[in-house]
Amino acid sequence: HKFMPLGMKGSKKVSDLLIDRKVPVNLKRDVLVVISGSEIVWVAGMQISDAFKIDSSTKKVLKVSRSEV
Numbered sequence: 858h859k860f861m862p863l864g865m866k867g868s869k870k871v872s873d874l875l876i877d878r879k880v881p882v883n884l885k886r887d888v889l890v891v892i893s894g895s896e897i898v899w900v901a902g903m904q905i906s907d908a909f910k911i912d913s914s915t916k917k918v919l920k921v922s923r924s925e926v
Contacts, residue, residue, distance in 0.1 A: 860897035
């Protein structure tokens with residue numbers, strides 16, 4: 858699956874992003890990917906999609922947080 862990382866021209870595969878970020882193979886399945894419809898919004902903790910960046914026309918924001926148990 859491809860998306861356009863914030864500030865980048867063109868698209869990138871999520872798998873290539875994980876390789877670039879040196880995510881170990883055994884942890885790749887644990888990476889959360891947030892989608893809206895069929896578009897990737899955010900690779901959690903790593904990269905937001907340029908298509909979903911906050912700008913002056915943004916009216917709503919979804920805040921996602923992780924609670925420690």
